[in-house]
Amino acid sequence: MITRALFLAGAWFTISLIVMLLGGTRLRFTNTPFSFVWLAIVLGLGDLWALTTFGKPPEVFFLTGLAAFLGLICIWRLRDWNAFGQVAWLMTLIITPLFLAYAYSIILAARLAPASFIAAQMFLFLQSVASLVALTHMFENTDVTCRVRWHNRLARVNSAPGFAPMISLHLPAFDEPPEVVDATLRTLAALDYPNYEVLVIDNNTPEEKTWRPIEKLCRELGPRFRFYHLEEWPGYKSGALNFALTQTSPSAELIGVVDADYQVEPLFLRELIPAFTDPHLAFIQAPQDYRDFQPGSFSEAMYYSYEYFFEVPMPVRNERNAIIFSGTMGLIRKSVLQEVGGWSEWCVTEDAEASLRVLKRGYKSMYFHRSLGRGLMPCTFAGLKRQRFRWCFGNIQILRKHWEELMPWAHWIDSENRLTQAQRYFYLAGTVQWFSDAFNFAFVCFLVAGGIIKLVLSNFTILPITSPWISLAFIFILVNLWRLVWVIRNALKLSWGLAFRSMYGMFSVGWVVTLAGFQALFQSKTAFLRTPKTMSKVPVLNALFATQWEVGIGMLCLALGAAVLALANRTPNTYFIGGLLLWQSSLYLVAPIYGVFYKSCD
Secondary structure, three states: OHHHHHHHHHHHHHHHHHHHHHHOOOOOOOOHHHHHHHHHHHHHHHHHHHHHHOOOHHHHHHHHHHHHHHHHHHHHHOOOEOHHHHHHHHHHHHHHHHHHHHHHHHHHHOOOOHHHHHHHHHHHHHHHHHHHHHHHHHHHHHHHHHEOOOOOOOOOOOOOOOOOOOEEEEEEEOOOOHHHHHHHHHHHHOOOOOOEEEEEEEEOOOOHHHHHHHHHHHHHHOOOEEEEEEOOOOOHHHHHHHHHHHHOOOOOOEEEEOOOOOEEOOOHHHHHHHHHHOOOEEEEEOOOEEEOOOOOOHHHHHHHHHHHHHHOHHHHHHOOOOOOOOOOOEEEEHHHHHHOOOOOOOOOOHHHHHHHHHHHOOOEEEEOOOOOEEEEOOOOHHHHHHHHHHHHHHHHHHHHHHHHHHOOOHHHHOOOOOOOHHHHHHHHHHHHHHHHHHHHHHHHHHHHHHHHHHHHOOOOOOOOOOHHHHHHHHHHHHHHHHHHHHHHHHHHOOOHHHHHHHHHHHHHOHHHHHHHHHHHHHOOOOOOOOOOOOOOOOOHHHHHHOOHHHHHHHHHHHHHHHHHHHHOOOOHHHHHHHHHHHHHHHHHHHHHHHHHHOOOOO
């Protein structure tokens, strides 16, 4: 029965998801009766196929009745989505546990040898966790593309005449090129706001010739600019920000963080300040945006992989008061920051960690959905990898430190924990999603083992793969890749080609994110890896050396996949394993291509 149930759910899933991908962004209304009609159409089409294929009317009608009941709940809970999104999400929720249950059933039925059984159990566990993470991505993607009513989407704040609290802008710098910081400070000097100060904290820059010009410029820009050079100061960026907090003007009510390479728009403060007329608002965050990339280049594709976070997860999280404070281009209330103890110096993503502690106190956050300043992307692919390593490691640090506070039962244990269930979910999902590349690498390990076994050991199997398993897995992979490109294209308003290249831009840093995830599990601290802001000449061999692991893994998958397809027995299982190995090789071999051709600044 489970096989027939899986095929029926697969039909529902395929119909609903394809229609969502074709029309989900075009259907700009939500209507409960229409949602019920669309649900009935999807169920009816799937039932018609099932009844003509394998019959069993009682089973089909029972499963349809259960799906319809779950559909009523789903449509009621997701009233702000259109019908295509509601039904596609419902079918995803139905087919995922069915697929995992089917996989487990064939393991039990296969009567595997002990070694094969253990390997199959490990694979199934990995698949289960990866499926849960994939569901979190699917929810975000559907929410941002099929949502019709936004309650908190904000691109402009109502003005508040006469409201001009004192703001202290903090600019931490370590060994930054003077010309880069010079441009940043001049844009801060041009801010259209009457009541602010700028504190430049240069911590541990080794060469005096690097920081002296910045100190001189601060004197030239006037008394509202103050410069501090710190020697042998602990805590990296967060240590510098904590020092700045001690030097902040007593009259300052708000703290702003601006990275040393950001050029902000003159209305940066005027646009955001009125939001703080709400006494419960703790922080507001504008997008981190970037400049100086070349259109048509690899850096342009990577630019949109950055923008993805601020166009997909952040608006979704903002609807539930669950955004992160991502540092630069954000303002936070000074009293709240002091209340939670300042910036955590043990965490290399101190801004995101601080926002969790702030929300735990019950405060509000706000995402301002419009760019107000632009910085520099890493100038080399090696610099890009360092940045992604730091981001991943820092988020896993947050998970290790705060995981108990994110559990559904946390408020029963700690009455002072005011995180809502939605905030717990999004902070937990957002950190666990950093393991997606690690899950993929583990999957690659199983594929490599399976490919070798196909070539040398015909009587051993890691997982008994059946025709239904192969068929549905192929559909999942194909449709979900389409979904990711579709979301990138629609949320970021790109062409299909640029969306596809941006997707590969995300995949290109998968190995370094995998390393960071594994390292963060067993190591509590790491060095703060600074992102270089100037271009250095990178020979081709050096660029390839920086991606040697990706080249090695990619070439192994490529060679093994080709060997399996050419030499192993001609079975569906063989084509499936060989094809997946070739596909995985492309995810790793894209890294050296970026390593050679990526360039974001001169």
